[in-house]
Amino acid sequence: MKVKEVAELVGISVRTLHHYDDIGLLKPEQTTESGYRIYSEKDLETLQQILFFKKFGFPLKKIKDIINSPSFDREEALQVQRKMLLEERARLDNMIVTIDKTILHTKGEIHMGDKEKFAGFDFSKNPYEQEARERWGDRAVDGSNAIINKMSQDEQNAVGEAFDQIYKDLAAIRHKAPDSDEAQEAIKLWYNYLNKIGSYSLEAFKGLGQMYVDDKRFTNNIDKYGQGLAVFMRDAMAVYADRSKK
Structure with missing residues (x-):
């Protein structure tokens, strides 16, 4: 279906669909040589999801995060x-x-x-x-927090010190390529440590890395160790997850 047909079917404006495309929320599967957007059945299903979430007051950025999450079903x-x-x-x-x-x-x-x-x-x-x-x-994050909250104060302090050291080590190599051997070895330590205090699948680990960038609270805290660390960790975590699944 062309963009005008979709707009008439759904009852929204062509401009709205163009905006969703521009921000990467809903990019049609095909674009003709003339520049016409062609929406597939799958695109319509995604649009339905977007409008359901929008009905409940979710901002577009949050909707984009949700439907692009590795754990979204x-x-x-x-x-x-x-x-x-x-x-x-x-x-x-x-x-x-x-x-x-x-x-x-x-x-x-x-x-x-x-x-x-x-x-x-x-x-x-x-x-x-x-x-x-x-x-x-961040369901996995909440699960880890629940485990940490059950620890004694000394145990929590030890976890905090371990986190601090891992972040410092990663910050020291954040200017290297995320897929380099050094970066991948360091991010593997992060994955293994997270699974000591929680339960992270490779997909959840990859999604967590994306959240480091999407959620400014995480970005601000992580980047205190070095500007750009959150982006580096996201990219390195994605590479590690994809490689480990093979």
Whole structure:
């Protein structure tokens, strides 16, 4: 399908689809010699996912991170989104009841307590983003944190010192090629150490490296050891994961 056909099918603008292409969120499988974008069935499935997440208030950058995560599973995403919609429907039903009661209260037919007047309102942090973060973002990181939190203070200090030394060693070689023998040997030590305190598959390890760059909190902390270390680690971790799978 051409971009105009997709826009008409979905009910969004051609400009929106162009923007998704420009930022790398949804790049059509084909582009003709004349420059026309051609969207495949797979592209439409990805667009559906994007719009579902957008419906729940996710920023485009976060959506891009989620659907490009090595651990992202489309069927699992649909199950989670279904759960989100059911919860949203229940909340809306509750608010409709509140409106109906308020109408009767305004007419003087019933009396509403103060708490009843605000039933269904929820201004808390988006719970769907938290669930998505746990499933497709840094679930492995959280698992490691849970293990660390169970350690004694001395054990935690030892872990912190080990992390510190590994980061320093990696920072010292961050100007080398990520696929060099030296870089790969150092990043292997990082992979092995992480698996002492947690459980990281090669895909999760690669995804973790990507998060070092995508999540500025990680980038800022890692780059304290040397500017550009987060990017170096991401690239080296990706090479290590891809090579180890062969």
